[in-house]
Structure formats: structure tokens, C-alpha cells
Amino acid sequence: MKKQLLALVATLALAAQAADVKVVVSADQPGPVIHRNIYGQFAEHLGTGIYEGMWVGPESKIPNVRGWRKDVIGALKDLHVPLVRWPGGCFADEYHWREGIGPRAKRPVKVNYNWGGVPENNAVGTHEFFDLAEQLGAEAYVNGNLGTGSPQEMAEWLEYMTSEGNSTLAQLRRKNGRDKPFRVHYFAIGNENWGCGGNMRPEYYVDLYRHWASFLRTPANNRPIFIASGGHDARTDWTETLAKGLKGVPFDAISHHGYTLPTGKWEKKGSAVGFPEAEWISTLAHTQKVDEWVRKNTAILDQHDPAKKVGFYFDEWGSWYDPEPGTNPGFLVQRNTLRDALLAALHFHVFHANAERVKMSNVAQMVNVLQAMILTSKDKFVLTPTYHAFKLYVPFQDATSLPATVENNPVYTVDKLSMPGISVTAGRGKDGKVYVGLVNANATQATELDLQVGAGVPKAVKGQVLTAGAMDAQNELGKPAQVVPQAFEAQAVNGKLTLKLPAKSVVVVAVEG
Structure with missing residues (x-):
């Protein structure tokens, strides 16, 4: 009793x-407007994230529009995808744009050393990416190659994409099937240059950025927002160094990355399914750290940029679990569960609360990779719980907080x-x-x-x-x-x-x- x-x-x-x-x-x-690009997406040349997952080629029996799967594109359009980031990620700092233009059958086949050591046939290049963005009605975020490229290569890529005149590069773009310039909304100079993008110190990166940015020219009506590669997780040194050192050159925003690992340990991250409640809460509670990281970095920007002209873009985020057993570990295949839907929603809340500086974020990634919206296998596909979380929050795109x-x-x-x-x-x-x-x-x-x-x-x-x-x-x-x-x-x-x-x-x- x-x-x-x-x-x-x-x-x-x-x-x-x-x-x-x-x-x-x-x-x-x-309060401030919740920029629609907070709901941005990320498509990297990684595993089946692009090839098979979205791109099947025009000759495929799977229904497609110029090589892009109709079912996947239709589902993504229903999300009102506002922005797509491409081609990486770590892949970006080994990507040479000239290898991805011209007849696809003649493009060189390379090795994707970052992700699985598999062949990269360059079937998806500049023209294909912009076709994807235009089919989705999304803005284009292009990530330039600072790691293995050159200032000339990067400058010529921008000229190829944006030139309105009769330069040799503009004529080459027309020869490859595009008369009018592509609209480049965002352009990043490098990616994760503290790690896979070159293992640099922030001071060294600032010098490189200043050097390279000096030669990046576009028509005034097609000038992208220029993004500097920033830090990750709790680090603030990159934001401090970039805010001080990049005055006087094209510089509009800093990128920042942060992933959620249930265990907090890269060597054993935790399972995507069959996990205990202790890993449920550790995953969701991690968003409190994300909020802390954002606030600490934006506070530094407030000191150096009180007019708030420089954005803070959290352009890689999401869950990262141990790879699905039996898959190529370099493909980053993982299940997507209800836990991921809640994790996504909690990230949205963090970004909404910091909307004065956070004008963009990009979940990693769109299809088949990490915290994906969609999973595919041959001609079949399924919408994940994360997809449904994004769909629920569509009304918050460009809403006033x-x-x-x-x-x-x-x-x-x-x-x-x-x-x-x-x-x-x-x-x-x-x-x-x-x-x-x-x-x-x-x-x-x-x-x-x-x-x-x-x-x-x-x-x-x-x-x-x-x-x-x-x-x-x-x-x-x-x-x-x-x-x-x-x-x-x-x-x-x-x-x-x-x-x-x-x-x-x-x-x-x-x-x-």
C-alpha cells in the first residue's frame, strides 16, 4: 500500500x-528574418550521394531529366530546397573544374582519394550542377579548390561561369552548351583548410585567401558572396584571425563545421540503430554545444564587425555514426531514424535563435550520405525522418523570428x-x-x-x-x-x-x- x-x-x-x-x-x-538558406543542402562527390543517388545519366532507364532522377528531384522540390553546396567538402580541394566540362565520354577518370578510393568519372561537372540547381529552383554555392589548385585556375573558373562577353572562356562555355552565364550566388575559397584542405594554420590561410581573392573577378551583377573557410566545433581562433586579417579584400562570410557523434569519439562514434537511451540523449543534447559554438564565434564577429556585414555560415552539420556494416566505410552510409529528425529540428532552433549572423547552414548530405534526406537503391527511393523534419519547417523559410x-x-x-x-x-x-x-x-x-x-x-x-x-x-x-x-x-x-x-x-x- x-x-x-x-x-x-x-x-x-x-x-x-x-x-x-x-x-x-x-x-x-x-526579430531578424530566418533566412531561407538556413535550410540549405549539401551534395558532395562522396559514395552514392551524387552518382546513383541523384545522377543516373540521360541514358538510364530510371526516369530522369538530363540525367537527374525525376523521383529524387521531385521530392527535393517539395522541400523548397533553397540552396545547394557543391562539389565538396574535402572533395572540393582536389577538384579541377576543367576535368568536368565538355563531352562526358572524354572527361578524365580520376581516383576519389578522400572517399573510398573509387573512380571519379567527372560525369557531373559545372554544367550538370547548375542544371540540378535550376531544376530545384535553388541558389548555387560553389566551393573552390584552394588545396591543390592555383589562383589562376580559380579565377578562370569564375570567369567561365559568369563572363558575359566574348572571352575565350565565355566562348568555351557556349561551346559546351550554355549561352548565358551561370548565376553563382555563393563562392567559397577552400574547405576545411585546417584539415583535409591543407592542414593549415589560420594565419597562413588568411595570407592565401588575400592573395587568391585579389584575382577573383566577376561582372558586378553576378558577384557571389565570398566565403572564407573557418573553423570547426568549439574553435574560435579561425574566426578571430579571419575577422582581423581579411579586411580590404572580397570577404562576406565565414564557414564553420560541426558534426554530432553520440559518443563524442571519432574512432567509435556510435550506432545509427539499436542504440541505448543514453546515446539518444547524448546526440540531442549536443545541440546545446552547437548553440555555444555559434554564440562564441558570433560574439567575436560582433567585436570586429559591429555593423554585422559578415555572415557566419554553419555549412556542414548533421549526425555522424559508425558506417553501415557491409558498406564501403568511405561512403559514409548510415541509417536515418526518428532521432535524426529531432536532431535536425533542434539544429533549426539554434540557427533561428542566431539568425542575425547565421544566414546559411547546410546539412550533410542530400542523398545516401550521413544525415540524408533521401535513401535510394537502383530505381527505388525512400524519404527519411530527416526529410520529414525539413518539410515540417518549410514555413520558417524567410519568416520573421x-x-x-x-x-x-x-x-x-x-x-x-x-x-x-x-x-x-x-x-x-x-x-x-x-x-x-x-x-x-x-x-x-x-x-x-x-x-x-x-x-x-x-x-x-x-x-x-x-x-x-x-x-x-x-x-x-x-x-x-x-x-x-x-x-x-x-x-x-x-x-x-x-x-x-x-x-x-x-x-x-x-x-x-
Whole structure:
């Protein structure tokens, strides 16, 4: 009897705590715009991320448009993909653009030393990439080769892509099938130059950047935003050095990278499926570190660039697990589960909260690699839980951010690790509606919360919820999908609007009334 009473008291206490949770959205205090490119994508010449996954060639029996798979392109268009980064990644600093133009049958076959040591036939080059971007209606982010290239090579690539006149390079582009210049929205000078891009010191990179950037010229109406390769994880030295040293040359933004490893150890990262709850929380709690990294680096930029002209682009992020057994370790193949959907949503919340500087982020990667949107096998494909998370948050593209707080936020604890149980973001969409995104990180307990918008209580909310029965629920090829969005709505009762968030869920709703 005593045990039963104690259990009842504990249950009542938990219910009381849950009832006290409140989300308050300050709809009358608009913040910075959440740039649509925060939802950017990344396609690197890595494994089957491009070849087979998206590019099958015009002769393929798989339905395609000029070599790009119709099914994959259609699904990505439904995400309103705003931006695609290409050709890398580590691959970028070994990529020579002239090898990827002209008749595909005559292009040289190289070895992709970074990713699996497999042949790279250069079938996808400059023209094919821009065709992909244009089919998606996305902006183009081109990553230049600083590691093994030359200033002349990089300058000539930009001229080839953007020249409007009758130079030899412009005529070569026309000969290869493109009359009008390509629109280059973003251009990066190198990638991860602290590592695979050359193992450089930031001071040395600054000197190289200043040298190379001096020769990168385009027509005024096609000048890209120039991005400097920055640091990663908790490092701030690259941001400090670049902010000080790149004044007076084309310089608009700094890139930064950070991946999520359940164990935090590169030699044994953790499994994508069959993981314990301790690795569920360690994965999701990592986003608190991401927020810290962003804030520390943007604080440095605030000191050197108070006008906030320089962007901070988190252009590689996502989960990184041990490779799928039986696959080429260099292809970075991994399962994608409900955990990845929550991880994506929590990253969105971090980037929304730092939208004044963070104008771009790029999940790694689009198809078949790391935290992919889509998985393919021959003529089949499946949408991952991460895809559905991106789809839920489409209304936040170019929305105006709104302050949102959680009162009496329950603490989610597993073993010795804790994190806030509820995460919230809010914004006023381009359609004028207020949207609220919510994550219940707790893997086992649902949470009820009251929603207040401004000084009042909405009449109702309507949207979708993404959840599943198991922490590692996934959508597999040829099997019924386990993780798909479901309708979600709530009505105010007696002046109170209560939302019931299932355990391990993502909810995005529009406020009505």
C-alpha cells in the first residue's frame, strides 16, 4: 500500500509539473528574418550521394531529366530546397573544374582519394550542377579548390561561369552548351583548410585567401558572396584571425563545421540503430554545444564587425555514426531514424535563435550520405525522418523570428546527462501566420503545455506531428514507412490552449485566431 501511495504521489507531482509548463510567444517583438538558406543542402562527390543517388545519366532507364532522377528531384522540390553546396567538402580541394566540362565520354577518370578510393568519372561537372540547381529552383554555392589548385585556375573558373562577353572562356562555355552565364550566388575559397584542405594554420590561410581573392573577378551583377573557410566545433581562433586579417579584400562570410557523434569519439562514434537511451540523449543534447559554438564565434564577429556585414555560415552539420556494416566505410552510409529528425529540428532552433549572423547552414548530405534526406537503391527511393523534419519547417523559410520561451521547462535526464525537455522556436511566416515549432526530447514521457501568443491565448493551432514508437524507428526501402507526419491540432478550452506533445516528437503548428 505504501509503495502504491508513493507511486500515486509521484504521478500527481509529475502531472502538476507538466500542467505548469507554458510556452509564451512574443508576437509583438519581431526579430531578424530566418533566412531561407538556413535550410540549405549539401551534395558532395562522396559514395552514392551524387552518382546513383541523384545522377543516373540521360541514358538510364530510371526516369530522369538530363540525367537527374525525376523521383529524387521531385521530392527535393517539395522541400523548397533553397540552396545547394557543391562539389565538396574535402572533395572540393582536389577538384579541377576543367576535368568536368565538355563531352562526358572524354572527361578524365580520376581516383576519389578522400572517399573510398573509387573512380571519379567527372560525369557531373559545372554544367550538370547548375542544371540540378535550376531544376530545384535553388541558389548555387560553389566551393573552390584552394588545396591543390592555383589562383589562376580559380579565377578562370569564375570567369567561365559568369563572363558575359566574348572571352575565350565565355566562348568555351557556349561551346559546351550554355549561352548565358551561370548565376553563382555563393563562392567559397577552400574547405576545411585546417584539415583535409591543407592542414593549415589560420594565419597562413588568411595570407592565401588575400592573395587568391585579389584575382577573383566577376561582372558586378553576378558577384557571389565570398566565403572564407573557418573553423570547426568549439574553435574560435579561425574566426578571430579571419575577422582581423581579411579586411580590404572580397570577404562576406565565414564557414564553420560541426558534426554530432553520440559518443563524442571519432574512432567509435556510435550506432545509427539499436542504440541505448543514453546515446539518444547524448546526440540531442549536443545541440546545446552547437548553440555555444555559434554564440562564441558570433560574439567575436560582433567585436570586429559591429555593423554585422559578415555572415557566419554553419555549412556542414548533421549526425555522424559508425558506417553501415557491409558498406564501403568511405561512403559514409548510415541509417536515418526518428532521432535524426529531432536532431535536425533542434539544429533549426539554434540557427533561428542566431539568425542575425547565421544566414546559411547546410546539412550533410542530400542523398545516401550521413544525415540524408533521401535513401535510394537502383530505381527505388525512400524519404527519411530527416526529410520529414525539413518539410515540417518549410514555413520558417524567410519568416520573421519571434521570441519564444518555455516556463517551467521539465528537465530530461538519463544517467548523468541532462537537457531541457522542451525546445521551442517561433516566427511569423511570409503568409502572415505565426508558426511554432516544438521538440519534446524526452524519449519516454509525453508533455502537456499551455500556449500563449502575445497577451492572449490562441483559439486553436493546426499543423503536424512527427513521432514513432521506437527511438530508432526508420523508413526502409520496400517496407511501410514508420516515421511520417500526422495531423496535429488543438482547440482552446475555457481560455486555455493545451498542447499534448508525445514523447520523442517534433510538432510544427500554425496559430489560428
